[in-house]
Amino acid sequence: MYKDTSTAEIDIALEKAVKAYHQYKTYTLKQRADFMRTIALEIAELGEELIDTAMAETNLPQARLQGERARTIFQLNSYADAAELGNWLEASIDTALLERTPPKPDLRKMLIPLGPVVVFGASNFPFAYSTAGGDTACALAAGCPVIVKAHPAHPKTSTLMADAILKAARKTDMPDGIFTHVYGAGFESGVYLVKHESVKAVGFTGSFSGGKALFDLANQRKTPIPVFAEMGSVNPVFLLPEKLATETETLAKQMAGSITLGMGQFCTNPGLMVAIDDKSLDKFIVNLKREIEAITPAKMLHQGIAANFNEKLEKALAQKGVQLIGQTDDTQTEGKVLISVATASGKTFLANPVLHQEVFGPYSLIIQCENEKELLAVAKAMEGQLTATLMATTKDIKNHQQLLDEVQEICGRFILNNVPTGVEVALAMHHGGPYPASTDGRFTSVGADGIKRFARPMSYQNWDDEFLPNELKNGNPLGIWRTVNNELTKLPLDEKNV
Structure with a gap:
């Protein structure tokens, strides 16, 4: 039903996108915002057809x-x-000082x-991280045309969203080529x-192998480009000692819920738990095993993800020193997988890089450390992460x-006494982290700061006011916040400080 887009068709689309860019970048911030709000309305108008198709x-x-x-x-409305x-x-x-020498x-x-x-x-997110998702919204907000490559796992859903975007583009008189x-x-x-x-520029949410491949391609170009x-x-x-000792059952229930939320198909799924080996941890493991084994598994997103999970789970559990402690047993329906929790010692983790790798799905590994020194060593050995969580008392x-x-040093979001699953769309959210969690930990893919990924700084020197962008004109016609001579203000410049 869905024929691969040819390279010739892509060439035509990008030729239109370049032309659209030169028009769209001159559109006002309000025009961009109205386009995005109209996309949101068109998505809402899709009603149950969108939900049924995605299901x-x-x-x-x-x-x-x-x-x-x-x-x-x-996301579309807030961005x-x-x-x-x-x-x-x-x-x-920074206004001129002509009397200064020089x-x-x-x-x-x-x-x-x-x-x-x-x-x-x-x-894993057919709406929020796909065709009309956060990357698309941020790029349009920044003034960039967007070319979306539909994920092959949900092409019908992606097409419905694309049609909504194109309908909104026509309604708001966007240039031809603004979206492909x-x-x-x-x-x-x-x-x-x-x-x-x-x-x-490129926006991507997915596996390490996929993201790294795109990053390498982009940097091999004659003109390298950023891949976010x-x-x-x-x-x-x-899981720190006093917290684990005083809230053992509660923590086990919390962690079981987070590990299995959405069948573990969130990029913030807690794939590692780290604690000092003592009686409290033993009790926690018993409780977690009971919680995990009581959960009924559901189908994963599609058979490809299920197959990948099964392959990586088998590899993880086959590692020397890894012990399975809890697992569901309902795998009768195609697409269902075994929700699993295992343990390994701190020494085993430190000696085996395979145990550091993500198993995308409902799986978590408990690292049992001998003492605080080994706990610290395990933390130091970890690669970059989107999130890290501390379950801890004040003590x-x-x-x-x-x-x-x-x-x-290793995470983009540091959480205290809460689970990492669930990413709030807010300005103070940072969804990114040091490599290999993301290709550039300075930027977020959630929250309005994500717009900055698709823009670059431009400095104008000694330009007459009439030729400056409205954002930088003396009178501040847009009424935006600006830093003028190191002071944040919305006030226009007057003759005295020009």
């Missing part, structure tokens, strides 16, 4: 998809508000769009897009300051 393609339940649709609409507000532009002005020039800086952006649809939807069952079209000289790839994480949870925190310092 058929992904095995996700109705309630989950309804929640994700609401989140997608919220539209942020785009119009203009704080993300980081507009700054004279100081007038300098004005803001972020400007990069150009056409390629977004790869994610398999391409298909490709294999890797060829994605490779061609990333290597195309008209593409100026969120590539997964094991999201370690550190635990005071007694483990060095651990806190180490863990902050």
